[in-house]
Amino acid sequence: MPRPALRLQELHGENAPVAEPTRGSRRFWLKAFAAVRAETERRAAPLSTEDQVVQSMPEASPAKWHRAHVTWFFEQFLLRPFTPSYRTFDERFAFLFNSYYVAAGPRQARPQRGLITRPGVAETASYRAHVDAAVAALIETTANGEAVFPIVEIGVHHEQQHQELMLTDILHAFAQNATHPVYDANWQWPESVSGASTEAGDTLVAGIHMIGHDGQSFSFDNERPAHQVLLQPVRLSRALVTNGEWLEFMADGGYTTSGLWLSDGWATVEAQGWEAPGYWRHVDGAWFTMTLGGLRAVDPALPVCHVSYYEADAFARWAGKHLPSEAEWEVAAKAEALDDAFGTVWQWMRSAYSPYPGYVAEEGALGEYNGKFMINQMVLRGSSLATPAGHSRHTYRNFFYPSARWQFSGLRLAEFER
Ligand SMILES: [Fe+2]
Secondary structure, rough: OOOOHHHHHHHHOOOOOEEEEEOOHHHHHHHHHHHHHHHHHHHHHOHOOOOHHOOOOOOOHHHHHHHHHHHHHHHHHHHHHHOOOOOOOOOHHHHHHHOOOOHHHOOOOOHHHHHHOOHHHHHHHHHHHHHHHHHHHHHHHHOHHHHHHHHHHHHHHHHHHHHHHHHHHHHHHHHHOOOOOOOOOOOOOOOOOOOOOOOOOOEEEEEEEEEOOOOOOOHHHHHHOEEEEEOOOOOOOOOOOOOHHHHHHHHOOOOOOOOHHHHHHHHHHHHHHHOOOOOOEOOOEEEEEOOOOEEEEOOOOOOOOOOOOHHHHHHHHHHOOOOOHHHEEEEHEEEEEEEEOEOOEEEEEEEEEEOOOOOOOOHHHHHHHOOHHOOOOOEEOOOOOOOOOOOOOOOOEEEOOOOOOOEEEEEOOHHHEO
């Protein structure tokens, strides 16, 4: 697979001793940009041309589309405004690869991204290389770093979000295939990581705390402003809910007892015929699940994954507990009181995805990034096994519709003090 022009690797080689560039310098941004572009290609590398075109449901996008869309993002929001001499690779790509930016013009309907057979994979790689070169030249020569580098930064974080989606979306596609395709034969579930808190057992949080991002480093606008919250005394489980616990829920009629479910959740159970988490298959009396390593036996000791908010909420009710709020989670995570807060499964919160007090969306077209989605979705906290390194924060707010379960999503429980 063709790789983008990675200027720093060409200059220095993989193993040459290079001092870490100063944060905010041209070299810092060149390196950050090259690294994230390379990671996207690394994730796409195991995929065939056919793999990269398929769209298995409206919410999932083809890998080729992800690779092109993140490239269009740099072209639209960085090169067009800041490189007057920039030669657009193909004017028609703006229609194909704009996602939801109304201010940036008309676009291909989301459910029809899988119909984009042209440009092909090779031309998409050329598009990426063209934009890579132009962005690198801009970083090297701009006299307006104050305006340019923040857009490079949001473009890098945006591409990292799509890196995760590339994996969740291809897993959904592979899960529709009865031959159980394998993305990575060596894939393994992440090792469990203990929180560093010395407090034994589940941690009690209570009182007035600050949550949200202080703006001293990168954050998305939806994490701001930092603000005070008042927490009622509540204990957050150190551990994620496991497959073994989920099997108990199933055996106890979890999926057949309407009283455990929100009305919308129960309607979804009935409409979708849910009887187990997403990708679970019952084969010869045993449960298996589709993973990036193909079909694997469900391990009772591992965290449950690919459950929706509706399922997480029903499980918590069955257990006589609750899901944490995002404020409770953030306070406990900052105290390092949660095992596997990051890097395993996103954790559903009982918090609706809504603006923080005083929230103001970014100015301009990038104001469409987060704010307009603050309705009818629920928050997930932490990060997952598919989240790229360096993309997680205590204040990070992910969000999905309550029926979504193709993300690497699980849960932990909370119990209020009586
Ligand atoms: Fe995007």
